[in-house]
Amino acid sequence: MRPFVYEQPTDISAAVALASNFTTRDDQPTRANAQFIAGGTNLADYMKLGVAEPNRLLDLNRLEEQKLRQIRVTEDGIRFGALVRMGEAADHREIKERYPVIAESLHLAASGQIRNMASLAGNVLQRTRCEYFRETSWACNKRMPGSGCAAMDGFNRQHAVLGGSTACIATYHGDFAQALIALDAVVLTEGSRGARKIPFAKLHRQPGDTPHIETDLAADEIITAIEVPALPWGRRSLYLKIRDRESYAFALASAAVALDLDGETVREARIALGGVATVPWRASAAEEVLQGKKLDDASAGAAADAAFAEAQPRQHNAFKIELGKRTLVRALLETRDMKV
Amino acid sequence: MDAAAPRPKENQGEPLPRVDARLKVTGQAHYPADLPAASIAYGALATSSIARGKVTKLRLDDARAVPGVLDIVTYGDMDKIDKPKFGNSSATSIGPLHDRTIFHDGQIIALAVAETFEAAEEAAQLIRAEYEEDKPTASFDSPGTKTVAAAGKSPMFKEDVKAGDFDAAFAAAAVKIDQRYSTPTQHHNPIELFSTTAYWQGDQLVVHEPSQNVTGWKVELARQLKMDPANVRIVSPFIGGAFGSKGPMTPRTAIVAVAAKRLGRPVRCVTSRMQAFGTQTYRAETRHRIRIGAGKDGRITAFAHEGWEVTSRPDLYVVGGTSATGRMYGYGSVLTHVSLVQADRNTPGYMRSPPETPYVYALENAMDEMAVALGMDPVEFRRINEPKTEPIGKKPFSSRSLIQCYDQAAEAFGWARRDPKIGAMRDGEWLIGMGCATAIYPTAVAPCAARVRLTVDGDVRLQCGSHEIGTGVRTVAGQMASERLGVAIDKISVEMGDSSLPPAPVSGGSISTASVCSAVLKACDAIRTKLFAAATAEGGPLAGSHNEEFDLADGKIVAKSGASAKVENVLKAMQVGAIEEYAEFAPKGATPEALKKLYAGTPEFHGGEQDEDSVKYAFGAEFVEVRINRYTREIRVPRIVGAFAAGRIMNTRTARSQLMGGMIWGIGQALHxxxxxxxxxxxxxxxxxQDYLVPVNADIKDLQVILVPEIDHAVNPAGVKGLGELGNVGTAAAVASAVFHATGKRIRDLPIRIEQLLV
Known part of the structure; x- marks a missing residue:
């Protein structure tokens, strides 16, 4: 691990100012000299491995703005402060009742210890766990642009079948982000160029030719809150996560589903898929298939086929297409059958 | 009663809590990397990023420029010492810094030493190697492998066992199968990382390192460093998980010792988890072909087991599990053959039940297939093929309680409720499968020395150079002394894990409890003899009672007649403050050199299939229930029951813990x-x-261990069969059997994963 300067700004504007001092307009947040740290469950790990090499860490845990640590659930929806810990949000009573998909996506992620440390904003910005990205002796276009992708023809069982490119197929492993993208969440930021509201669906970038550009954020921009608009029928929602073991493992495939039903007919469906894509993945095509249809095995299957119509398998991850479809079918039917 | 402390049955010892339990849970147990050393410097390894070729250039400037860097040990710096010699005490013959040839991925290319751990690590990361790279051979089916017959390549694997005319019997069999199975590469991943701390006191070298073999390492390290073994001391009081990985010494130990000598101060090197995959040993991948032929009555007439194992280019490491699988059942004829397949890999090594885990997995999966082919209940199929003598040498088993294990485990599991029809058992969206398999592990014992001192205050000090790798050997050794000397366990201190103590064999092959307890028994009995003689001597407190039987209890010598005398008073009468006995135990059949070899760190193993009078094995039966989701096919094991018989159980708590850990590992081998x-x-x-998965707590729900009473006086004086490596044998086959029962899919390649059930 390389030595670094550690600073603890005490308010958002000080943090932004510090970041602006030590970064440039073109710096990627994950490659900049100065980087923000909150829970540290991802960044500290990657610093030890030599994958992330900031020489200045700006710790956000001392920011005095209390709204950063608050969860507000109102008739307009939810507002999560960026520094709320995953565990707090997962255990929040109203969220569990009114938006189970959010609570479950958090509860099924990581371990209790990590959930108690990791911040919500840090969680949505977590970086891929691709084995070839994590270890610096492999070629990786995301870690070292232009060096190639060792995963493409290597051991790629965990890798993405949706949203990949010839440069990168690293999976976005997060769970919470799938609930957020399904529920049309918005990310609030502050930076040297002012405050922004970014639709969650625009926050992450597919790898394309530039897999090292992972988000829409500037290096001196801080997420301050995540807002989820009210969804009156959000009680009929769930997060289904399929993995090799019962806990503490990344999804091989997951589905975030919310349904507005009229009897057995779908008025509106919200669907996102995890474990199978390079970024948080809204399955709009699947939603459209279901709209106005009776939800049964056949229509759920048709929606799953639509969700994976563009899937591109590699040698070891082809099973994720079939698994992803079955996960979505099961999630849709279980959501339909929920007693709300 | 507490499930963790099963009530002892016949021939089973009390479930005493571990003598070091409090130390461990309060963080007071000091593991080798915790032991203090003054003005310590820190080392970090740099390792190769290619698997085959040569290091043409090593750029060290950036590493040397890191503030706090003290030294870099690399090519040329080890020339004055000898290369490792592959064997039980040494993981490999590769001297990574002796020449620039790269034999495998992750091979050590340098050790950076610095004032802090962080600086050492940074420097190691900045060491840049340039290579002349050759195309490497990865594994089976890769171009460039070399296949050799295993028999005779290792002292542990002398021959391919056979009996009768397999070809004729197989050709004539009414029902037969011919199938192939495989097991993957596995690494031990003990939670305690691998580490070496070395310091010199004049000509004396002290090494703190987690070790399962302090005596063997002392001798091998002295050989490499061209020293008198008397000047080398290996200290390893507690080990945080070993599983065989800390059995053989790796080249790192000598490199760190050289670094400490160059600097003239202690050097500590803790290997990262990533680096451990290439610098330590592992269980190599195996392949198997099994043919079984039987009559319609289910009696096996022909059994053939061929095995293939990956090893490194320089070292022919063999596991050769056909020795056990060839003796498991009453086959009419047996044919076996084991081949080694050399590739550009680090040398594999012992990993919990090295031969049995892969080979018995293949056998037991095949047995289940055969039961299906015969239309027979798998338990009944095994009952029918229960042998009177083992099929190779026709020797009797010293004891064999396999059927009792099946009966008790089946009863507890509720096997009778199983509907044998494929896919017939369901719970909502979940398919239920039930399966079973046999566990077997050879019972061996080795020479061992121990020193026991009984003081006038009634305290006992027990010293033995064995190793507490988490099995509870300190506790059971203390229990043996407590029983023989009539002293409460809390008056006994047990010292282990130091090569300056009386030598014990490597803690491998499940021999420790039998070997250590036999030596402690011998030392205690010598103390008893002295006490009884003094007590009955003229003027002694029990003078005159010559033909009496005596025992020790509660600090007293107690005669059968009821007369008694305080041990304290006997010692006072002897005018001594303590009696101390140093005992050397050598098992039946030991050669005249057996004790010499113990001190030389190359102990003889006796037992298993080697003895003249009988073959010696411990057995068990495991039953599992799997649940598989109808849509998404994830596999869970909510229930597992194992029944095991292993002679005298010294302590039902530590025995259960060992078997439980083994069964959980077996589930991991099956699925993760x-x-x-x-x-x-x-x-x-x-x-x-993150990516090498093992079961987590949530994966293990209802687990039951049954200790089946068994008495076996033939195995060793303590009557103990080792069980540390029994619980994880067969488990994966039981899971495969249950998966077949639930889905009709026969999975032959481990681990069994979701993708194999989606097609």
């Missing part, structure tokens, strides 16, 4: 564990616990 090899580069890919 695999080191992935990138076949293009012969490199390990998932080199950490």
């Amino acid at each position: 564990e695999a080191t992935e090899v990138d076949r293009r580069y012969a490199r390990y890919v998932n080199r950490d616990l």
Whole structure:
């Protein structure tokens, strides 16, 4: 691990100012000299491995703005402060009742210890766990642009079948982000160029030719809150996560589903898929298939086929297409059958 | 009663809590990397990123420029010492800094030493190697492998066992199967990382390192460093998980010792988890072909087991599990053959039940297939083939309680409720499958020395150079002394894990409890003899009672007649403050050199199939229930029951703990564990616990261990069969059997994963 300067700004504007001092307009947040740290469950790990090499860490845990640590659930929806810990949000009573998909996506992620440390904003910005990205002796276009992708023809069982490119197929492993993208969440930021509201669906970038550009954020921009608009029928929602073991493992495939039903007919469906894509993945095509249809095995299957119509398998991850479809079918039917 | 402390049955000892339990849970147990050393410097390894070729240039400037860097040990710096010699005490013959040839991924290319751990690590990361790279051979089916017959290549594997005319019997069999099975690469991943701390006191070298073999290491390290073994001391009081990985010494130990000598101060090197995959040993991948032929009555007439095992280029490491599988049942004829397949890989090594885990997995999966082919209940199929004598040498088993294990486990599991029809058992969206398999492990014992001192205050000090790798050997050794000397366990202190103590054999092959307890028994009995003689001597407190039987209890010598005398008073009468006995135990059949070899760190093993009078094995039967989701096919094991018989159980608590840990590991082997090899580069890919999966608490629900009473006086004086490596044998086959029962899919390649059930 390389030595670094550690600073603890005490308010958002000080943090932004510090970041602006030590970064440039073109710096990627994950490659900049100065980087923000909150829970540290991802960044500290990657610093030890030599994958992330900031020489200045700006710790956000001392920011005095209390709204950063608050969860507000109102008739307009939810507002999560960026520094709320995953565990707090997962255990929040109203969220569990009114938006189970959010609570479950958090509860099924990581371990209790990590959930108690990791911040919500840090969680949505977590970086891929691709084995070839994590270890610096492999070629990786995301870690070292232009060096190639060792995963493409290597051991790629965990890798993405949706949203990949010839440069990168690293999976976005997060769970919470799938609930957020399904529920049309918005990310609030502050930076040297002012405050922004970014639709969650625009926050992450597919790898394309530039897999090292992972988000829409500037290096001196801080997420301050995540807002989820009210969804009156959000009680009929769930997060289904399929993995090799019962806990503490990344999804091989997951589905975030919310349904507005009229009897057995779908008025509106919200669907996102995890474990199978390079970024948080809204399955709009699947939603459209279901709209106005009776939800049964056949229509759920048709929606799953639509969700994976563009899937591109590699040698070891082809099973994720079939698994992803079955996960979505099961999630849709279980959501339909929920007693709300 | 507490489930963790089963009530002892016949021939089973009390479930005393571990003597070091409090130390461990309060963080007071000091593991080797915790032991203090003054003005310590820190080392970090740099390792190769190719698997085959040569290091043409090593750029050290950036590393040397890191503030706090003290030294870099690399090519040329080890020339004055000898290369490791592959064997029980040494993991490999590769001296990584002796020449620039790269034999495998992750081979040590340098050790950076600095004032802080962080600086050492940074420097190691900045060491840049340039290579002349050759195309490496990764594994089976890769171009460039070399296949050799295993028999005779290792002292542990002398021959391919056979009996009768397999070909004729197989050709004539009414029902037969011919199938192939495989097991993946696995790494031990003990939670305690690998580390070496070395310091010199004049000519004396002290090494703190987690070790299962302090005596063997002392001798091998002295050989490498061209020293008198008397000047080398290995200290390893507690080990945080070993599983065989800390059995053989790796080249790192000598490199750190050289670094400490160059600097004239202690050097500590803790290997990262990623680096452990290439610098330590592992369980190599195996392949199997099994043929079984039987009559319609279910009696096996022909059994053939061929095995293939990956090893490194320089070292022919063999596991050769056909020795056990060839003796498991009453086959009419047996044919076996084991081959080694050499590739550009680090040398594999012992990993919990090295031969039995892969080979019995293949056998037991095949047995289940055969039962299906015969239309027979798998338990009944095994009952029918229960042998009177083992099929190879026709020797009797010293004891064999396999059927009792099946009966008791089946009863507890509720096997009778199983509907044998495929896919017939369901719970809502979940398919239920039930399966079973046999566990077997050879019962061996080795020479061992121990020193026991009984003081006038009634305290006992027990010293033995064995190793507390988490099995509870300190506790059971203390229990043996407590029983023989009539002293409460809390008056006994047990010292282990130091090569300056009386030598014990390597803690491998499940021999420790039998060997250590036999030596402690001998030392205690010598103390008893002295006490009884003094007590009955003229003027002694029990003078005159010559033909009496005596025992020791509660600090007293007690005669059968009821007369008694305080041990304290006997010692006072002897005018001594303590009696101390140094005992050397050598098992029946030991050669005249057996004790010499113990001190030389190359102990003889006796037992298993080697003895003249009988073959010696411990057995068990495991039953599992799997649940598989109808849609998404994830596999869970909510229930597992194992029944095991292993002679005298010294302590039902520690025995259960060992067997439980084994069964959980077996579930991991069935469903989770695999080191992935990138076949293009012969490199390990998932080199950490994020991607190398093992079961977590949530995976293990209802687990039951049954200790079946068994008495066996033939195995060793303590009557103990080792069980540390019994619980994880067969488990994976039981899971495969249950998966077949639930889905009709026969999975022959481990681990069993979701993708195999989606097609």
